[in-house]
Structures are given as structure tokens and as C-alpha cells.
Amino acid sequence: MAAREQLKHAPCPVARALDAVGDAWSLLIVRDAYDGKRRFGEFLDSLGIARNILSGRLRKLVEAGILEEAAASDGSAYGEYRLTRKGMDLFPVVVGLRQWGEKHLYGRQERHSLLIDEASGKPIPRMRPAAADGRPLTPANTRVRKLPDGRA
Amino acid sequence: MAAREQLKHAPCPVARALDAVGDAWSLLIVRDAYDGKRRFGEFLDSLGIARNILSGRLRKLVEAGILEEAAASDGSAYGEYRLTRKGMDLFPVVVGLRQWGEKHLYGRQERHSLLIDEASGKPIPRMRPAAADGRPLTPANTRVRKLPDGRA
Numbered sequence: 001m002a003a004r005e006q007l008k009h010a011p012c013p014v015a016r017a018l019d020a021v022g023d024a025w026s027l028l029i030v031r032d033a034y035d036g037k038r039r040f041g042e043f044l045d046s047l048g049i050a051r052n053i054l055s056g057r058l059r060k061l062v063e064a065g066i067l068e069e070a071a072a073s074d075g076s077a078y079g080e081y082r083l084t085r086k087g088m089d090l091f092p093v094v095v096g097l098r099q100w101g102e103k104h105l106y107g108r109q110e111r112h113s114l115l116i117d118e119a120s121g122k123p124i125p126r127m128r129p130a131a132a133d134g135r136p137l138t139p140a141n142t143r144v145r146k147l148p149d150g151r152a
Numbered sequence: 153m154a155a156r157e158q159l160k161h162a163p164c165p166v167a168r169a170l171d172a173v174g175d176a177w178s179l180l181i182v183r184d185a186y187d188g189k190r191r192f193g194e195f196l197d198s199l200g201i202a203r204n205i206l207s208g209r210l211r212k213l214v215e216a217g218i219l220e221e222a223a224a225s226d227g228s229a230y231g232e233y234r235l236t237r238k239g240m241d242l243f244p245v246v247v248g249l250r251q252w253g254e255k256h257l258y259g260r261q262e263r264h265s266l267l268i269d270e271a272s273g274k275p276i277p278r279m280r281p282a283a284a285d286g287r288p289l290t291p292a293n294t295r296v297r298k299l300p301d302g303r304a
Contacts, residue, residue: 003200007176013253013264014183014246015176020257021249024159024167024174031166034291048155065256083291086256091291093252094166095281096245097173101165104217104238105172112165114297117283124289127281129247131269137276139186139235139243145266 011147020064021090025049025057027097030066030083030090038073038080066090095127163299172216173242177201177209179249182218182235182242190225190232218242247279 007019021027025047032046044054058081061067066087070080098115106112114123129137159171173179177199184198196206210233213219218239222232250267258264266275281289 003202004176006200007180011264012183013250013257015180015253016257016264017249017253018176018179020253022174022176022179024156024170027170027174028159028167031164035296048158050155088291089252089255090248092279092281093245093248095289096242096248097169098165100241100245101167101169101172103241105165105168111299112163112168113299116295116297117287117289118293118295119287120283122284124281124294125284127244127279129244129276129279131272132274132277135269135271137247137269139240141270142276143268143270144187145268147263147265 012144017093021066021093023057025053026061026066027090027094029054029057029061030087031094033067033081033083033087034091034094038082039078040081041078043081061087092127095124099126164296169245173218173245175209177205178213178218179242179246181206181209181213182239183246185219185233185235185239186243186246190234191230192233193230195233213239244279247276251278 004019007015010016010019021030028047029043032043037043037046040054040058043058044051047054058067062069062081064086065084067081068084070082072078072080095115102112116122117124129142131137135141156171159167162168162171173182180199181195184195189195189198192206192210195210196203199206210219214221214233216238217236219233220236222234224230224232247267254264268274269276281294283289287293
């Protein structure tokens with residue numbers, strides 16, 4: 001079995017998640033869906049990728065149960081792609097990517113978009129893994145408990 | 153400019169982050185580094201990918217400032233790859249992928265590894281974006297404030 005194919009069956013949830021969404025375009029489509037985009041043409045305009053690549057990624061996201069196809073809400077002939085619960089649950093991943101990008105990938109003079117909490121009108125706080133009592137969790141104070149057969 | 157190349161310069165931090173780490177192997181190398189792996193051979197054994205692919209991904213991660221090369225801690229001739237602060241800061245992304253995978257990608261009978269809080273010995277709580285006052289944040293109660301020129 002090729003290494004890439006093994007990810008789909010891995011006992012490590014990080015590996016399985018990356019098998020499903022471990023490419024840039026898939027997560028950018030999910031990002032655009034959070035931003036309210038629904039139509040093929042909207043994703044096409046936003047991403048600037050070739051139609052056949054977008055078609056393939058949308059089909060893969062539908063097969064993975066992250067998006068679902070639905071009749072257009074305005075009754076037009078073109079269908080829409082809507083996020084499922086599974087797709088909505090990727091929000092922490094997209095927020096994590098955003099916040100890491102904000103911190104590490106912009107020069108001092110460079111500006112970037114902001115994710116705003118609508119209730120406060122302010123950028124959302126940094127999201128961090130935390131214990132039940134609020135202690136910050138890091139690679140240093142966590143460990144992976146592997147399956148008994150030693151697989152990751 | 154090709155669509156993929158534009159991600160590197162995007163005003164959206166999600167896009168820039170995915171330009172840097174938007175492939176499965178790069179984030180699995182980072183996962184393995186959190187798990188204490190440092191040597192080329194350790195990553196090779198863990199991932200089961202071809203040496204040239206691993207070499208390329210490690211070089212890209214070093215160029216991106218996510219890993220740094222260092223002399224081996226045991227004085228041997230083989231160098232090590234260590235996480236930088238920028239690499240450590242990807243932890244929320246990896247935790248987010250893990251928790252989404254745990255929730256959505258395993259059948260009832262299937263077991264997976266667990267990320268344990270060493271202090272409590274228990275799996276770490278679900279990480280969620282939250283407002284300063286603790287309200288859960290979702291795509292429905294947040295919005296992206298784009299740059300004035302309308303770019304995402």
C-alpha cells in the first residue's frame with residue numbers, strides 16, 4: 001500500500017484528517033464557504049484556479065461529506081454547495097491556520113484581512129489548546145497515547 | 153501569476169498559511185517533531201515515504217523557518233531537525249486536525265491514538281475558537297474584514 005493511501009486508514013487522527021483535507025485548495029474552498037460562497041462561479045472567482053481543478057476538489061469535498069449539493073436557494077438552475085456539520089466542524093482548523101499565518105507570515109508593513117467577532121466588532125482572540133482547568137497545552141506537556149500495537 | 157503562486161502573497165492569512173503548510177506530508181512531519189522525532193531516519197520510518205520526497209519536504213520546512221537543522225544532540229555525525237518557535241506555533245492547527253479527525257473519520261469499532269494532557273493523564277478537551285468572554289465563535293457569528301481594496 002502506498003504511503004499516501006495508508007493515511008486514509010491510519011490510527012492517527014491527524015493523518016486521517018490530512019488525507020481528507022490535506023491540500024491547500026480544499027481548505028480554501030471551505031474557507032470561502034464560511035464566507036458565504038455557495039456557487040461554482042463564486043469559488044472560481046475567489047480562487048482563480050482552473051475549472052477542472054475546482055470541479056475535482058468540490059467533488060472530493062462532497063464525497064467526504066464536508067459539502068453537500070443542494071438546489072439553488074433562489075430557484076435558479078445552478079446548484080449550490082453547502083457546508084455540512086462535518087464541514088462546519090473544520091472551523092478550528094481554518095482559524096488555527098489563519099492565526100498562525102497572521103503571526104508568522106506578514107512583514108511589518110503588510111496588512112491582512114481580519115476575522116471579526118460580530119458581537120464585539122473586534123478580532124477574535126488567539127485560540128489555544130487548553131486543559132479543563134485552563135492550563136495552556138503544548139507539545140511539551142502533552143503526549144500521544146498510541147494504540148497497543150504501537151501504531152501512531 | 154499562477155493561482156498557486158498567488159497564495160504566497162495573499163492578504164488572507166489562511167491562504168498564506170496553506171501556501172506554507174498546505175500539504176499532508178509537511179504537517180505530518182511537524183506532528184512527528186511534536187512527538188520527539190528529530191532524525192531523517194525517524195521521519196522516514198514513521199511516514200513510509202520515499203527519501204527524496206522526505207528530503208524535499210524537510211528542506212521546504214527549513215526554508216520556511218518551521219524546522220531548523222542542528223548538530224545531533226548525541227554528538228553523532230547525523231544532524232537533527234528541530235522545531236523553531238514558528239513550528240511550535242503550529243500546534244493548534246495539528247490539534248484542530250486531530251480533533252476533527254477523531255470526531256468525523258472513525259467508525260464506532262475503530263480505535264485511534266489519543267492526545268493526553270500529561271498533568272491529568274486525560275485526553276485534552278475539544279479546542280474551540282472563543283470570544284474574550286468565552287462565547288463560542290463559529291462561521292455564523294464571525295466575519296472576515298477584508299482589506300479596503302476588496303481582496304480577501
